[in-house]
Amino acid sequence: MRGNRKRSSNSAGLTDIHRRLFGAFGPQHWWPGDTQLEIAVGAILTQNTAWSNVEKAIAVLKSHRLLTLERLTPLSPTEIAPLIRSAGFYNIKAARLAAFLGWLKSTGGFAGLRRIPTAELRAQLLACHGIGPETADSILLYALSRPVFVVDTYTRRILSRYGLIVGDEHYDTLRAMFESTLPRSTRLYNEYHALLVRLAKTNCRSQPSCDSCPLA
Ligand code: SF4
Incomplete structure (x- = not known):
């Protein structure tokens, strides 16, 4: 009662x-981002930094035409780091981004995620290196349109x-x-x-x- x-x-x-x-x-x-990938990348880069710094990093990735799964996934953390320098903690975030992209590729990309139930998807995201609850839920809600607060x-x-x-x-x-x-x-x-x-x-x-x- x-x-x-x-x-x-x-x-x-x-x-x-x-x-x-x-x-x-x-x-x-919300969320400020044109594609599912851009939203997910933004959610990872915004950890412990102001959004204006994330925007600069995303602009650099866009200027190199790297904001597609095909072009970004093959890059190593060492190659990603200098591109996202403005987002701060760039070596750490490059490793996290690479881990996320590797997981995404293994599931068949964003199309492959559609068949995974939300709870299972959340568990898989949380198992990615450096992705905590807030980042996982931001990706689930804003990039994948799942009802997660x-x-x-x-x-x-x-x-x-x-x-x-x-x-x-x-x-x-x-x-x-x-x-x-x-x-x-x-x-x-x-x-x-x-x-x-x-x-x-x-x-x-x-x-x-x-x-x-x-x-x-
Ligand atoms: S939420 Fe409450 S504490 Fe915060 S600004 Fe509004 S009135 Fe003040």
């Missing part, structure tokens, strides 16, 4: 947050300040909270995560600006 009450208050809270943010900011048109630092910050969570919950606990209380919808999860990022950048920063916040 108590569990049901908690779930329904979470549901009301999460629905209210989405309604207010969407009303204030409107659609966010992405939890990040901004999600924790906003929801804890709002009073829905403590803030140190396990990643999968928070993901399950969204997925069990909101309708299972790729479109909703896509927009919701993007709206939380937007709020974290406009109002709910380290030093929050609460006066103009849609959640105030």
